[in-house]
Every structure is written in C-alpha cells, then in structure tokens.
Amino acid sequence: MNKNLLSLADLSRKEIEDLIAFAEKFINEDGSFKKESLFPDKTIANIFCEPSTRTKSSFEIAAKNLGCHVLDFDTDSSSLQKGESIYDTVDALSLMGVDLCVLRHSESIIHELTQYIPEMTFISGGEGSISHPTQGLLDLMTIIQHKETIDNQNIVIVGDLDHSRVTASFIQGISNFDFKSLTFSGHPEMCKSFQNHAQGKYEPDLNLALAGADVIVALRIQHERLEAEDIIDIDQYKYEYQINSERLAMAHEEAILMHPGPVNLDIEISTMVYESEQSVIRQQIANGVAIRMAVLSQYLSG
Amino acid sequence: MNKNLLSLADLSRKEIEDLIAFAEKFINEDGSFKKESLFPDKTIANIFCEPSTRTKSSFEIAAKNLGCHVLDFDTDSSSLQKGESIYDTVDALSLMGVDLCVLRHSESIIHELTQYIPEMTFISGGEGSISHPTQGLLDLMTIIQHKETIDNQNIVIVGDLDHSRVTASFIQGISNFDFKSLTFSGHPEMCKSFQNHAQGKYEPDLNLALAGADVIVALRIQHERLEAEDIIDIDQYKYEYQINSERLAMAHEEAILMHPGPVNLDIEISTMVYESEQSVIRQQIANGVAIRMAVLSQYLSG
Amino acid sequence: MNKNLLSLADLSRKEIEDLIAFAEKFINEDGSFKKESLFPDKTIANIFCEPSTRTKSSFEIAAKNLGCHVLDFDTDSSSLQKGESIYDTVDALSLMGVDLCVLRHSESIIHELTQYIPEMTFISGGEGSISHPTQGLLDLMTIIQHKETIDNQNIVIVGDLDHSRVTASFIQGISNFDFKSLTFSGHPEMCKSFQNHAQGKYEPDLNLALAGADVIVALRIQHERLEAEDIIDIDQYKYEYQINSERLAMAHEEAILMHPGPVNLDIEISTMVYESEQSVIRQQIANGVAIRMAVLSQYLSG
Numbered sequence: 001m002n003k004n005l006l007s008l009a010d011l012s013r014k015e016i017e018d019l020i021a022f023a024e025k026f027i028n029e030d031g032s033f034k035k036e037s038l039f040p041d042k043t044i045a046n047i048f049c050e051p052s053t054r055t056k057s058s059f060e061i062a063a064k065n066l067g068c069h070v071l072d073f074d075t076d077s078s079s080l081q082k083g084e085s086i087y088d089t090v091d092a093l094s095l096m097g098v099d100l101c102v103l104r105h106s107e108s109i110i111h112e113l114t115q116y117i118p119e120m121t122f123i124s125g126g127e128g129s130i131s132h133p134t135q136g137l138l139d140l141m142t143i144i145q146h147k148e149t150i151d152n153q154n155i156v157i158v159g160d161l162d163h164s165r166v167t168a169s170f171i172q173g174i175s176n177f178d179f180k181s182l183t184f185s186g187h188p189e190m191c192k193s194f195q196n197h198a199q200g201k202y203e204p205d206l207n208l209a210l211a212g213a214d215v216i217v218a219l220r221i222q223h224e225r226l227e228a229e230d231i232i233d234i235d236q237y238k239y240e241y242q243i244n245s246e247r248l249a250m251a252h253e254e255a256i257l258m259h260p261g262p263v264n265l266d267i268e269i270s271t272m273v274y275e276s277e278q279s280v281i282r283q284q285i286a287n288g289v290a291i292r293m294a295v296l297s298q299y300l301s302g
Numbered sequence: 303m304n305k306n307l308l309s310l311a312d313l314s315r316k317e318i319e320d321l322i323a324f325a326e327k328f329i330n331e332d333g334s335f336k337k338e339s340l341f342p343d344k345t346i347a348n349i350f351c352e353p354s355t356r357t358k359s360s361f362e363i364a365a366k367n368l369g370c371h372v373l374d375f376d377t378d379s380s381s382l383q384k385g386e387s388i389y390d391t392v393d394a395l396s397l398m399g400v401d402l403c404v405l406r407h408s409e410s411i412i413h414e415l416t417q418y419i420p421e422m423t424f425i426s427g428g429e430g431s432i433s434h435p436t437q438g439l440l441d442l443m444t445i446i447q448h449k450e451t452i453d454n455q456n457i458v459i460v461g462d463l464d465h466s467r468v469t470a471s472f473i474q475g476i477s478n479f480d481f482k483s484l485t486f487s488g489h490p491e492m493c494k495s496f497q498n499h500a501q502g503k504y505e506p507d508l509n510l511a512l513a514g515a516d517v518i519v520a521l522r523i524q525h526e527r528l529e530a531e532d533i534i535d536i537d538q539y540k541y542e543y544q545i546n547s548e549r550l551a552m553a554h555e556e557a558i559l560m561h562p563g564p565v566n567l568d569i570e571i572s573t574m575v576y577e578s579e580q581s582v583i584r585q586q587i588a589n590g591v592a593i594r595m596a597v598l599s600q601y602l603s604g
Numbered sequence: 605m606n607k608n609l610l611s612l613a614d615l616s617r618k619e620i621e622d623l624i625a626f627a628e629k630f631i632n633e634d635g636s637f638k639k640e641s642l643f644p645d646k647t648i649a650n651i652f653c654e655p656s657t658r659t660k661s662s663f664e665i666a667a668k669n670l671g672c673h674v675l676d677f678d679t680d681s682s683s684l685q686k687g688e689s690i691y692d693t694v695d696a697l698s699l700m701g702v703d704l705c706v707l708r709h710s711e712s713i714i715h716e717l718t719q720y721i722p723e724m725t726f727i728s729g730g731e732g733s734i735s736h737p738t739q740g741l742l743d744l745m746t747i748i749q750h751k752e753t754i755d756n757q758n759i760v761i762v763g764d765l766d767h768s769r770v771t772a773s774f775i776q777g778i779s780n781f782d783f784k785s786l787t788f789s790g791h792p793e794m795c796k797s798f799q800n801h802a803q804g805k806y807e808p809d810l811n812l813a814l815a816g817a818d819v820i821v822a823l824r825i826q827h828e829r830l831e832a833e834d835i836i837d838i839d840q841y842k843y844e845y846q847i848n849s850e851r852l853a854m855a856h857e858e859a860i861l862m863h864p865g866p867v868n869l870d871i872e873i874s875t876m877v878y879e880s881e882q883s884v885i886r887q888q889i890a891n892g893v894a895i896r897m898a899v900l901s902q903y904l905s906g
Contacts, residue, residue, distance in 0.1 A: 033399045035343050041639050043665060054394045057373060061345060061398050064371045069668045071661060072374065072676065088866045092658045095889040096665050097637045262390045285397040335701045337645050356696045359675060363647060363700050366673045374676065564692045587699040 003302075004114050004122040005295060008136045008169050013176035020141045023287070023294035026065070033289055037067030042300050045093050047073040048104045048125060049086070054261060054285060055125050055135070059102045062292035068300075071098060087116055094120045100300055103127075121299050129163045134295055135260055136169030138287040142280050143215055145287075146256050150177035154252070156209050158185040158241060159219030159268060161194050166260045170217060171199055185209035186219075186241060187232055206241055213251040218243055218259045218268050234267070244270040248278060256280045305604075306416050306424040307597060310438045310471050315478035322443045325589070325596035328367070335591055339369030344602050347395050349375040350406045350427060351388070356563060356587060357427050357437070361404045364594035370602075373400060389418055396422045402602055405429075423601050431465045436597055437562055438471030440589040444582050445517055447589075448558045452479035456554070458511050459484070459502075460543060461521030461570060462492040468562045472519060473501055487511035488521075488543060489534055508543055515553040520545055520561045520570050536569070546572040550580060558582045608718050608726040609903060612740045612773050617780035624745045627891070627898035630669070637893055641671030646904050649697050651677040652708045652729060653690070658865060658889060659729050659739070663706045666896035672904075675702065691720055698724045704904055707731075725903050733767045738899055739864055740773030742891040746884050747819055749891075750860050754781035758856070760813050762789040762845060763823030763872060765798050770864045774821060775803055789813035790823075790845060791836055810845050817855040822847055822863045822872050838871070848874040852882060860884045 002010050011019075026034045044063045048056045063070045071093070086109065090101055094117055103110055104125035114122055126132040143150055155174065161167050161184055174182070182200030184191055195202045203209040210216065221237070243257065257273065259281045265271050273279060304312050313321075328336045346365045350358045365372045373395070388411065392403055396419055405412055406427035416424055428434040445452055457476065463469050463486055476484070484502030486493055497504045505511040512518065523539070545559065559575065561583045567573050575581060606614050615623075630638045648667045652660045667674045675697070690713065694705055698721055707714055708729035718726055730736045747754055759778065765771050765788055778786070786804030788795055799806045807813040814820065825841070847861065861877065863885045869875050877883060 043668070045661075053391050054398075057347075057375075057395060058398055060373060061371075061400070064345070065399075069665075071664060073661075085866075089657050091886070092865070092889050093661060095886055096658075096662055096893045097669075097890075098665070261394065262387075282393070282397055285394050286399075289398045355693050356700075359649075359677075359697060360700055362675060363673075363702070366647070367701075563696070564689075584695070584699055587696050588701075591700045 001298070003118075003299075004110075005133050005299060006110050006114070006122065006124045006127070007131045008133045008172035011173075011176070016137065016140060016173060016176060019137060019291070019294050019298060020144060022298065023137075023141055023290040026290045026293040027286075031286065033061075033065050033293065035065045035067075038297065039066050039068045039300055042099045043069040043071060043097055044296065045071040045073050045090075045098045045101045046125075047075065047086075047090075047101055049075050050104050050106050050126070052104060052125070054288070055104065058285075058288040059123075059125060059134075059292050059296075062289050062296055065289070065293055066296055066300075068296070087113060090120060091117050100296070123295060123299060126165055129165050130168055131172075132165040132169045132260075133172075134288070134291055135166050136173040137295070138284055138291040139166075139170050139217065139258060139260075140173050141287045141291055142258060142284050143256070145283070146254075146280060147214060150174055150179055153179050153214040154181045154183075154212050155179055155215045155217070156183045156185060156213045156251075157200075157217045157219070158206055158209065158243070160190040160221055161186055161219065162190055162192055164219050166219060167217075175199060183209045183213070187237065189232060206243075206247060207250055210247055210250040213255050216243065216248075216251060216255055216257045218257065218263075220260065220262065221264055221268050238267060242266075242268060242270060243273055245272055245276075248273050248276070254278075258284055261285060303600070305420075305601075306412075307435050307601060308412050308416070308424065308426045308429070309433045310435045310474040313475075313478070318439065318442060318475060318478060321439060321593070321596050321600060322446060324600065325439075325443055325592040328592045328595040329588075333588065335363075335367050335595065337367045337369075340599065341368050341370045341602055344368075344401045345371040345373060345399055346598070347373040347375050347392075347400045347403045348427075349377065349388075349392075349403055351377045352406050352408050352428070354406060354427070356590070357406065357434075360587075360590045361425075361427060361436075361594050361598075364591050364598055367591070367595055368598055368602075370598070389415060392422060393419050402598065425597060425601060428467055431467050432470055433474075434467040434471045434562075435474075436590070436593055437468050438475040439597070440586055440593040441468075441472050441519065441560060441562075442475050443589045443593055444560060444586050445558070447585070448556075448582060449516060452476055452481055455481050455516040456483045456514050457481055457485070457517045457519070458487060458515045458553075459519045459521070460487040460508055460511065460545070462523055463488055463496050463521065464492055464494055466521050468521060469519075477501060485511045485515070489539065491534060508545075508549060509552055512549055512552040515557050518545065518550075518553060518557055518559045520559065520565075522562065522564065523566055523570050540569060544568075544570060544572060545575055547574055547578075550575050550578070556580075560586055563587065605902070607722075607903075607906075608714075609737050609899060610714050610718070610726065610728045610731070611735045612737045612776035615777075615780070620741065620744060620777060620780060623741060623895070623898050623902060624748060626902065627741075627745055627894040630894045630897040631890075635890065637665075637669050637897065639669045639671075642901065643670050643672045643904055646670075646703045647673040647675060647701055648900065649675040649677050649694075649702045649705045650729075651679065651690075651694075651705055653679050654708050654710050654730070656708060656729070658892070659708065662889075662892045663727075663729060663738075663896050663900075666893050666900055669893070669897055670900055670904075672900070691717060694724060695721050704900065727899060727903060730769055733769050734772055735776075736769040736773045736864075737776075738892070738895055739770050740777040741899070742888055742895040743770075743774050743821065743862060743864075744777050745891045745895055746862060746888050747860070749887070750858075750884060751818060754778055754783055757783050757818040758785045758787075758816050759783055759819045759821070760787045760789060760817045760855075761804075761821045761823070762810055762813065762847070764794040764825055765790055765823065766794055766796055768823050770823060771821075779803060787813045787817070791841065793836060810847075810851060811854055814851055814854040817859050820847065820852075820855060820859055820861045822861065822867075824864060824866065825868060825872050842871060846870075846872060846874060847877055849876050849880075852877050852880070858882075862888055865889065
C-alpha cells in the first residue's frame with residue numbers, strides 16, 4: 001500500500017476489500033461508531049480549500065473518534081490568503097509535527113505535493129475533477145453491504161459525469177471487480193467524455209439504461225451549470241433524467257440507489273424515491289465516517 | 303423533560319430549579335468550573351449561523367469541560383454557502399454520529415428541524431427574535447444566587463424589548479414563579495408589543511418603573527437601530543433611559559442589575575453603575591458556562 | 605518572571621536560557637514532540653486578529669501536545685465584527701474559565717489589556733510592529749543549537765527592518781547576551797530607524813555587512829510594499845539584497861541563515877541558499893512548537 005491515498009487506482013482489490021472490512025469493525029451494533037483513543041499521539045490537519053460540509057465533518061469526526069488531535073485548518077483566515085503557497089503551508093505543518101494531511105483542493109496538486117514533502121502522509125479529500133477516493137470507498141462499501149459483492153452487478157451512473165470526481169473514483173474502484181455491466185446515462189452535454197469509454201457504454205435514454213440495473217449512482221446537478229448552459233432546460237432535464245418511481249421500477253426490484261449528496265430533491269431524484277427503501281443515500285453518509293476511520297487508521301499506522 | 307431545549311415555555315418550575323441546582327454543582331469553590339470527562343463518547347456540533355462570541359464560546363467551553371468532542375461548525379466555509387439546506391446539514395451530522403446540535407439561527411427554524419430529524423437532540427443557542435433559553439436560565443440562576451428565589455421580586459426590563467429573544471425567554475422563565483411585579487420600560491418605539499402585555503405593565507418613565515425594583519434587566523441597544531430611526535436621538539435616549547447612579551438609587555437598595563451583554567458602556571448603562579456592586583453582569587457570563595454544562599449533561603443523558 | 609509574555613525585554617538572560625533548555629526537553633530524539641496530558645484542566649484561547657498560518661497553528665499544536673483545551677477563536681465570525689471590543693471579548697473569556705490567551709493583533713493593545721483584565725495570562729502572538737516574543741525565543745534557540753551560545757557572534761539582520769516585529773523582539777532577546785557585533789543591512793528606505801541605532805551599525809552594502817557573519821537573519825519582503833514604493837525596483841532589490849551563494853560565501857563558512865518565514869524564494873533568498881546546509885529556516889519552524897510548549901507550560905504554571 002502506498003504512503004498516500006490519492007487515487008483508488010493505486011489500490012488492489014484485496015486492499016479495497018480489507019479497508020471495507022476494517023471499516024465495518026468501527027460500526028457498533030446500534031449503528032454508532034466505536035470511539036477509542038487509538039492514536040492519541042497523532043495530529044491530523046484537515047485542510048479544505050473548497051467549501052465542504054459533509055466530507056470535512058466526516059473526516060473530523062472520524063479522526064476524533066480515533067483519539068487524534070485535529071487541526072482544523074481555516075483557509076480563509078490563514079496566510080494562504082496572502083500568497084503563501086499550499087506547499088509552504090504543508091511543509092510548515094510537517095515540521096510542526098502534523099502526521100497526516102487530509103486535503104481538498106480545486107486543482108490537481110496533491111501528487112506534486114507528495115513529491116515535495118515526502119515525509120507527510122496525504123489523504124485526498126477531493127481533488128479537482130480527478131479524484132475523491134474515500135467517496136469511492138464508501139460507495140463500494142455500501143454496495144457490498146447490500147449486494148455482498150461488486151462482481152456480477154449491473155451498474156448505472158447518471159447525471160453530470162464530465163466534471164465528477166465521484167465518478168472518476170467510483171470507476172477506478174469498481175474496475176478491480178468483475179461487474180457485469182457499466183452504463184453511463186445523462187444529458188449528452190454532460191457526458192461528453194463518456195460516449196466512447198473503455199469501461200462502459202453510454203445510453204442517453206435513461207429508461208433503457210436502467211433496465212435490469214442492480215446499482216444506480218445518481219450525481220448532483222449543479223444548478224449554476226443548468227442555468228448557465230441554456231441548451232439544458234430544467235423541466236426538460238427532470239422529464240428525461242429524474243429518477244422517479246416509474247423509472248426506478250425499470251431497474252431490478254432489489255436495485256439500490258446511491259448519490260454522493262447533497263441531493264437536489266425533485267430534480268435528480270424524486271422525494272418519493274429518495275425516501276424509499278431502495279435509497280441507500282443516507283447510509284452512504286454513515287459509511288463515510290467508518291471508511292474514513294479505517295483509512296486514517298491504516299495510513300497513520302504506515 | 304422534552305428531548306430538545308427550544309423554549310423555556312417547555313420547562314416546569316421544578317425542571318428549571320433542578321437545572322439551576324445542577325449548574326451550581328459544576329462551579330468549584332474558587333469560581334472555576336469542574337472538568338471531568340463525563341461524556342467522552344458524545345459528539346456535539348456547535349452551529350452558529352449568526353455572529354456570536356460569548357454564547358458560542360460558552361457552549362464550546364461547557365462541552366469541552368464535560369469531555370465531549372466538539373465539532374465547531376463554520377457556516378462561512380461550509381456548503382451552506384452553496385445552497386445546501388440546514389436540514390441536509392443536520393441530517394448528515396446525525397448520520398455521522400453527532401449526538402446533539404447547539405444551533406443559532408436568525409430565523410425560527412429549529413422547531414421544524416426537530417420534526418424532520420427526530421433522532422437529533424437540539425439545544426437552541428438563540429433563534430430569531432423568539433427564544434434564547436439558556437440565556438433565560440442563566441438569568442434566573444443569577445437572580446436566585448442573589449435573591450434566593452424569583453418569587454416576590456419586583457422585576458423591571460428596560461431597553462429595546464420588541465426584538466429581544468432574551469426578553470422572550472426571560473418572561474417564559476419567570477412565568478413559572480410568583481414574582482411580585484413585572485414592569486417594561488423603554489422608548490415607546492422599542493416597546494410596541496409590550497404596551498398591552500398579559501404578564502406585565504408598561505411604564506415609559508424609567509424613573510417610575512425603577513421605584514422599588516429588586517431585579518433590573520437592561521438590554522443592549524443596537525447602534526444601527528438608533529441611527530436608523532431618526533425618531534430616536536442618542537443623547538435623548540441616554541437622558542431618558544440610561545441606568546446611571548441616580549436612577550439605580552430609585553430601585554431597592556439591594557437591587558441587582560443584569561444585562562445579556564455586550565454592554566454599550568455609557569449608553570444603556572453608565573460606567574459607574576456597570577462597575578458597582580449591584581451590577582451582576584459579569585457573573586451572568588460565568589453562570590452561562592455552568593448552565594450550559596448542566597443543560598448539555600441533562601440533554602445528553604436523555 | 606512576569607505573569608504575561610509580551611516582550612523579551614521583560615526576560616533576563618537566565619530566564620531566556622531556562623525557557624530554551626525547557627523547550628529542548630519537549631523534543632524527542634527522532635525530532636518529534638512529546639505529547640503528555642500535562643494540563644488537562646487548562647483552557648487556552650488562540651485569538652488571531654490578523655491572518656496567520658504558522659504561528660497560530662504552532663500555538664495550537666503546542667497547546668494540544670500539552671493536553672490543554674484549545675478555543676480556536678475565529679475573529680471573522682465573532683461579535684468582534686459587530687463592534688464588540690477585544691476588551692469585552694477577553695473579559696468574557698476570562699469569566700468563562702479561559703486560563704491563557706494567545707493574542708495577535710495589528711495594534712499595540714496587549715499591554716493595555718493586561719491592565720484591564722489582570723486575572724488573565726497573555727502571551728503575545730505578534731503585536732503590531734512592536735513585538736513577537738516567541739519568534740525571538742525560537743530564533744535564539746536555533747542559534748544556540750548551532751553556535752552553543754549567542755555570546756561572541758557576529759550577527760547580521762537584512763531586509764525590511766522598519767516594520768519588523770521579528771527584528772524588534774530579536775534585538776531585545778540578544779541584548780541579554782555578549783554578541784560581538786550586530787549589523788543592519790537593507791534598502792535605506794526600509795531601515796530608516798536603524799541608521800543610528802544604539803545596539804548595532806547600519807551597513808547598506810550587504811556584501812560588506814556579511815563579511816565574517818556567524819548568524820544571518822533575512823526578513824520577508826512584502827510584495828505589496830515593494831510595489832507600492834516605486835523608489836524600490838524589484839530587480840534592483842534582488843541585485844543588491846538577495847542572499848545568494850556568492851553573498852553567503854562572504855560570511856563565516858559555518859554561518860547560519862535564518863528567516864521568520866514564509867520565504868519569497870528567489871527574492872530575499874535564492875533557492876540554492878534556501879536548500880543549503882547553512883539554511884536553518886525549516887528548523888526554526890520545528891523549534892517554534894517546542895518553544896511554545898515551553899512558554900505555555902511556564903506561564904500556565906504561573
């Protein structure tokens with residue numbers, strides 16, 4: 001296993017399965033998380049250079065559950081504002097004894113940082129549009145909880161795929177497994193890179209895409225983006241791509257519906273479907289804490 | 303006792319007295335606060351969607367004194383900025399294992415949140431202009447420390463009553479007790495809702511209002527408001543409503559003067575009065591930590 | 605020793621040497637810092653009213669290494685924004701049980717605060733252009749690690765001296781020792797107060813200033829300042845004042861180069877020099893944590 005977690009492409013099937021099995025051990029029978037002071041000597045910096053609620057909080061809660069010190073790094077009030085580079089900042093934190101940085105950044109800079117500061121351990125908390133590996137892990141964990149395995153599943157991803165780091169990490173993660181089929185769906189303007197993709201087929205008609213699906217991953221639509229591109233009308237979008245009860249019925253009757261959150265209710269998913277038993281979206285959030293506890297434990301232990 | 307603390311209207315006299323007695327137990331003889339790791343397995347989110355210094359810090363200190371994990375929720379850098387609703391945020395925190403949310407919001411939304419997310423425990427940290435229950439409790443605690451009881455007290459509230467959540471909670475709190483009289487005073491433009499009030503009488507002449515008072519609660523005047531409404535001149539305001547030594551002398555000689563802070567010195571209260579022995583304003587701040595330790599303990603214990 | 609640490613002028617040679625020796629004890633053989641819960645009952649507020657990365661993080665890490673509770677005081681979202689004075693804020697924190705305030709402020713207000721709130725312990729985290737005492741201590745610690753003593757050293761400070769609180773504290777610190785010489789260098793427009801200075805001589809020619817130097821302190825040039833004052837051209841500045849390999853060779857061959865950071869690489873210091881063995885700049889950052897652990901321990905113990 002690498003020193004850093006930047007991409008699921010760096011993990012083998014066994015490493016992924018072990019991390020997920022490890023994560024399960026942090027969940028108590030009542031659904032709460034184990035809290036033991038396993039790493040009282042470790043200090044983690046939680047550096048989010050883009051707005052985030054759930055990923056940042058999830059890492060912070062995971063780290064505190066493990067008994068780590070957490071440095072909540074407020075990029076607004078820091079010297080980063082005044083031109084200090086992220087390199088200088090992380091180098092300084094390393095010298096101050098920070099053991100591990102969780103880093104979210106709008107650009108793809110983490111790989112370069114690992115070269116400059118080899119003594120630091122980096123966990124990506126989301127990097128540009130290229131990677132969000134702990135999201136990928138929690139997605140796989142959720143599938144395994146319901147389907148026992150990713151092998152032999154018919155998987156559909158629908159939405160704004162082109163700019164989705166969630167999709168990128170999800171595909172890297174499942175490519176270690178023998179899934180049966182992978183189908184991309186969504187407005188052609190949002191799936192330009194997926195119309196000739198090595199690992200899956202593009203099906204613009206969501207009704208056809210969903211036929212026989214076991215696992216459906218819906219992505220968040222950025223309102224800003226819908227408004228900006230007047231080629232896409234929101235009512236038309238909902239008509240063609242919203243996952244509602246009728247559409248969900250085209251999938252396998254035990255299909256699960258996932259979404260990285262936060263959901264735009266009644267845009268990409270109808271309220272009725274969101275609240276249905278097939279929706280495992282809220283379970284994904286809980287799994288996020290367990291996965292991050294496992295990831296932090298693993299990478300802190302070297 | 304309810305699962306949540308949103309309003310003092312939900313507490314009985316006995317519940318209020320028990321909470322205050324409980325709070326006293328967290329204060330050491332030298333005035334410091336007890337620090338015991340009573341809740342090492344509990345995680346609290348401190349969500350303040352309005353600027354706050356003392357209430358937010360007071361809850362954070364109280365929670366840490368009890369050994370809780372505290373998630374300091376920075377609403378500026380969170381997804382709340384980008385349109386994620388407070389509902390989504392609190393629901394996600396609940397799934398991540400947060401046991402209790404302290405929430406301040408400029409609008410009256412906490413009751414609705416309790417309906418949507420019944421598994422979360424909510425403590426109001428101030429809600430719109432309708433409620434600030436822990437402030438009410440610390441006010442009652444301060445009166446009881448000096449007067450032994452709220453029964454039989456002549457109580458005066460003076461200042462900008464119309465928009466005061468402090469006043470709202472204070473009145474709800476004392477209405478469980480047999481106070482002797484409750485008098486509202488202040489500029490008529492700031493007391494419109496208090497000129498025909500079921501629980502007290504309005505007396506625009508502060509000199510008359512203070513006659514025989516045992517407990518005086520002065521409220522903060524918003525400079526912005528004084529300036530905005532040119533019907534109110536600041537010098538005239540001070541002439542008519544500032545609590546100075548002459549005015550305080552009209553009250554009972556053992557009257558106490560309270561204020562939720564921060565005080566605009568020499569506007570609503572003269573420096574000499576602020577520093578006098580009758581001023582218990584700084585003691586209110588200390589009591590705030592003890593009350594919040596009691597409230598958190600109580601509501602975390604279910 | 606005073607109750608507060610506002611200026612190195614308040615410390616004797618012995619007190620400085622003891623603090624540095626104390627700091628060394630917090631460093632493990634592998635360079636990591638000791639983490640023991642020495643002060644589980646102490647609460648520290650980290651109040652930075654100017655942007656800061658390393659000093660703020662350094663104090664936070666130091667405090668957590670000692671087992672203190674740390675209140676991370678976000679001045680952006682606090683009532684300070686709305687006109688509450690820093691006096692009101694610190695007075696309130698004191699009443700809430702905060703034992704020690706680390707305070708950075710753009711103005712020289714800490715001395716006045718110590719008068720108003722005598723029960724609080726204050727550690728300056730940088731005050732206007734007058735003082736940055738823990739930076740001074742870590743600078744002295746770094747010199748002693750390499751030179752065993754500050755006595756008999758030829759010391760050069762170069763850069764924007766006039767507005768440098770780092771320089772102010774450094775001079776106060778070394779004035780307790782028998783250094784051999786102290787030379788100020790830099791553009792005349794940036795050294796106006798140092799051209800007739802009681803404790804050192806001004807030498808505008810950096811080549812001459814560096815001759816025989818044992819210790820070189822380079823200061824950060826504010827880009828804003830260079831741009832604002834069109835009397836100073838950036839290329840001319842680098843030509844005359846950048847510390848590059850040729851210039852460093854004029855100093856003693858075992859001279860050390862220090863800088864408070866963050867460095868503008870290839871402006872005040874060349875990359876080659878920054879990465880050379882004579883550069884102890886990154887070691888200064890590590891020493892910062894050890895010094896702040898020693899300072900917090902000392903001043904928390906009274």
